[in-house]
Amino acid sequence: MRPPQCEPVGPSSRDTDVTAGTLDSRGNAVARVVFTGLPPRYDRLAFLLSFGQDRRWRRAVVDRVVAVAPRRVLDVATGPAGVALAIADRTPASIVGVDLNVPMLAQGQANVHAAERDAQVRLLAARAEQLPFDDASFDAVSFAYLLRYVDDPAATVAEMTRVLQPGGTLAGLDFFVPPRAVWRLAWRFYTAIVLPALGLLTGGRAWWKVGRFLGPNIREQYQRHPLEQQVRDWERAGLVNVGYRVMSVGGGVIMWGSKAVTQ
Numbered sequence: 001m002r003p004p005q006c007e008p009v010g011p012s013s014r015d016t017d018v019t020a021g022t023l024d025s026r027g028n029a030v031a032r033v034v035f036t037g038l039p040p041r042y043d044r045l046a047f048l049l050s051f052g053q054d055r056r057w058r059r060a061v062v063d064r065v066v067a068v069a070p071r072r073v074l075d076v077a078t079g080p081a082g083v084a085l086a087i088a089d090r091t092p093a094s095i096v097g098v099d100l101n102v103p104m105l106a107q108g109q110a111n112v113h114a115a116e117r118d119a120q121v122r123l124l125a126a127r128a129e130q131l132p133f134d135d136a137s138f139d140a141v142s143f144a145y146l147l148r149y150v151d152d153p154a155a156t157v158a159e160m161t162r163v164l165q166p167g168g169t170l171a172g173l174d175f176f177v178p179p180r181a182v183w184r185l186a187w188r189f190y191t192a193i194v195l196p197a198l199g200l201l202t203g204g205r206a207w208w209k210v211g212r213f214l215g216p217n218i219r220e221q222y223q224r225h226p227l228e229q230q231v232r233d234w235e236r237a238g239l240v241n242v243g244y245r246v247m248s249v250g251g252g253v254i255m256w257g258s259k260a261v262t263q
Helices: 028-033 039-049 054-066 082-088 102-114 153-162 181-203 205-224 227-236
Strands: 072-076 094-099 121-125 138-144 164-175 239-247 252-259
Touching (some): 082 102, 094 102, 102 121, 153 164, 153 227
Parallel strands (some): 072 094
């Protein structure tokens, strides 16, 4: 078994203020720094950026997870435990949620307790790139808004596949850039102008900072890692029947696959 990597994870010496333009838009430093001060209102931010579609995307991921009737589920980048709790509402499975952002986990624990799911949902501080679990430990693995915040998305997918049982399901969601020009233009205006302004008005400087950051971060992700390349990365990790669905005129995307069963 791999040694646990569940110690609290704090800022590193290379973390800087994204508003200064000196922080790379990838990697764990982003997840630690950008979302500082947001945990109690994180779900509202996802709602604003997704035009209220975030819960629909989550349901689509949860549909993929519960379809395999799992007994053990891992939710990676669990944040305030929104996806973990949605899975708990629809299956009696034992659920483990992991995230490297300790304040997010604290909010998630509060949400789990408020939902009276303490016996079913357990939260740990851990990195997606180095999960502290044995091979084939889970029947399903879910994630949300993860792969833009790791240094090596393909290696992270491979690590999540490692802890998945053969025949188990990996499913995740993220924001996307609308492929049609008219919707893409509207998306650019919204993320560049409207979202930062809404963030400032509703959540202060912390939300304004994230509002400014997210649009470029999402665009850069798909410039570096187009969906077709991501499908190939999933297949190289040992997943089969890999598919994706672009949702809400291109504002979001869900992706799924099953771990190959070797003879």
